[in-house]
Amino acid sequence: MAREDLEQLQLERLQSTLYRVGTRVPFYRKKFEELRLNYDDIRSLDDLRRLPFTVKQDLRDNYPYGLFAVPLREVVRVHSSSGTTGLATVVGYSRNDIRTWSNLTARVLTAAGVTRDDVIQIAFGYGLFTGGFGIHYGAERLGASVIPISAGNTKRQIQIMQDFKTTALVCTPSYALIIADTMMEMGVNPAGLSLRYGLFGAEPWSEAMRAEIREKLGIIATDNYGLSEVMGPGVAGECQECNGLHINEDHFLLEVIDPETLEPVAPGEVGELVVTTLTKEAFPMIRYRTRDLTRLIPEPCPCGRTFTRMQRVMGRTDDMLIIKGVNVFPVQIEKVLFEIEGTEPHYQIIVERENHSDKVTVLVEVVESIFFDEMKKQRGMVDRIRARLASELGIGVDVKLVEEKTLERSEGKSKRVIDKRKL
Amino acid sequence: MLRIRNMEAGYGNLRVLKNISLHVDGGEIVTMIGANGAGKTTLLHTIIGLVRPTRGEVLFLGQDCRRLEARRIVAAGCALVPEGRQVFATMSVEENLILGGHVLQQREGRAAVLRELGHQYELFPVLRERRQQLAGTLSGGEQQMLAMGRALMSRPRLVMMDEPSTGLAPLVVRDIFRVVVRLREEGNTVLLVEQNARAALGIADRGYVLETGRVILQGPAGDLLANRDVQRAYLGREKIA
DSSP: OOHHHHHHHHHHHHHHHHHHHHHHOHHHHHHHHHTTOOGGGOOSGGGGGGSOOBOHHHHHHTTTTTTOSSOGGGEEEEEEOSSOTTTOOEEEEEHHHHHHHHHHHHHHHHHTTOOTTOEEEEOSOOSSSHHHHHHHHHHHHHTOEEEOOOSOOHHHHHHHHHHTTOOEEEEOHHHHHHHHHHHHHHTOOGGGSOOOEEEEOSSOOOHHHHHHHHHHHOSEEEEEEEETTTTEEEEEEEOTTOSSEEEOTTTEEEEEEOTTTOSBOOTTOOEEEEEEESSOSSSOOSSEEEEEEEOEEOSOOTTOOOSOEEOOOOEESSSOEEETTEEEOHHHHHHHHHHSTTEEEEEEEEEEEETTEEEEEEEEEEOTTTOOSOHHHHHHHHHHHHHHHHHHHSSOOEEEEEOTTOSOEETTEEOOEEEOOOO | OEEEEEEEEEETTEEEEEEEEEEEOTTOEEEEEEOTTSSHHHHHHHHTTSSOEEEEEEEETTEEOTTSOHHHHHHTTEEEEOTTOOOOTTSBHHHHHHHHTHHHHHHHOHHHHHHHHHHHHHHOHHHHHTTTSBGGGSOHHHHHHHHHHHHHTTOOSEEEEEOTTTTOOHHHHHHHHHHHHHHHHTTOEEEEEESOHHHHHHHOSEEEEEETTEEEEEEEHHHHHHOHHHHHHHSSSOOOO
16 A cells, blocks of 8 residues: 555544544543644545543543443454452453454464464463454454463463464463473474464563474464553554564554653664554553563665564563463552552562563552461461452462561652563 | 534525535545535535535545535536436437546547547446447436446546435445445545445545534544444444354
């Protein structure tokens, strides 16, 4: 698609999206009024900069349905991030949104090499997480044979991979390595499998991990990007050049900004990714600050695709942790600790990667008055915290009680997160 | 083929079209649907130069149309089938058609016009049967076909049709729309303005929904058909897809 034609399409779609959010979503109507901004004032793609940002807190403040642009009866699907009321975010899809989603993840799969002749094993979680369903729709749209196995039970994954002659694997990159290691333990030779392609996402990874996956599983490993706030997977995906993710620019406008000044960075510079949806009906997003750090790659790709590429996500501008593909904010852990009597607001989150699997340990300082030599009471507290964290975060974590004032402090506060993973 | 950006137009102090952006690519049927008074006819009249835009840009085949006279825009390859047919009632069918070929005659001569006349008779066999009949004596559907044939006589690059289904029986509408599909098969480009949203979206590649002078929705025709707002406002009933 010629750049000029694409920009015309983007402008048309942006203008009708702005009209819809400006007339139907009170949150945006209010924001536009505050800025004395009329959607008719947006006359070029550069005018996008005049629009307000949307941040995660806006989604939380409007929990659950406040940002929907269509009545609930037109919503055919709801997905949600982990976290309880006040911290969770909810997104919705109309029938057309699901269709668009299918088309876009089908594109991502095609770019990665998958065709209708492939047998695709989707080891992303299904459920409220967008990863499983998103890729699933795209694979069906392509006509590939889908194995919706979901995450976990590694030995069974490998068994099915052998028996069903899986040719494409979709999961988090760390889980791909767990599968590879488990194969080794089981004495399964990856060279004897039909596996050829792997599409990985939902957590940050590195070129070193890509090389390791490639070597251990003997597949073409591509990266893909998405976030539930704007759709889920399908925002961008790598082609087989494995050198940057092609953005689906006919459905999303991407900007890269300086997270401090909020101004656009120079072309090709690293900054925070900001996404505006162009075709979403149920849940449009205007200038959503993803907190993901990346850069746009202005050079054309040898594969011939004309959509601009973004580099793999290099990190975050906030303290969000991605653990086993699940988004975890320290504040969620803090909230649980506050709820449970006897704990001080001093805690530390230790994240490690053992055998390619993320492991989280929460160290909690306990007030001395309760910290008797009563093992039973201690264990009870640990169990309660662990159970509450598991339900809040959706992942299992280890909890250890430590004595008062034993956690390292900087400026009176304990250092919240120690991430020992080398990504 | 046609590209419009941020166009505004109206009559006197009345701003009918507000910030319209749309495009039509070669070989497409694009439909513009909307209720009465949404600005659909004004849009077509602005494209062809009968109404001047007060703002924005209109590019037809790369040419800026804002200052061009209507006859220049027609000569460049843009034809309009007006609402309510507006055939010349006291002239014969064939005279109406030949009149439509005047641009072609200036460009390529009389022989080209006669060749094109034969093509129209092939497209609309009923017009051949009635070639000597006065246009005013034709039925509504036949007049619509004549109006289309007359516009096509200039061998336009873009054919714009203003509500061709108005006042016609459903079976006749089907015939008319069948011809529109055939035009696309022959490589023509069509911008179809319609109130009959279901029929128009049924044959179009893409569509725009115009409401009080604004494009409120756009997309592939299939997506618009599945859109609940379009269903409620323009398709008359909610379809459980």
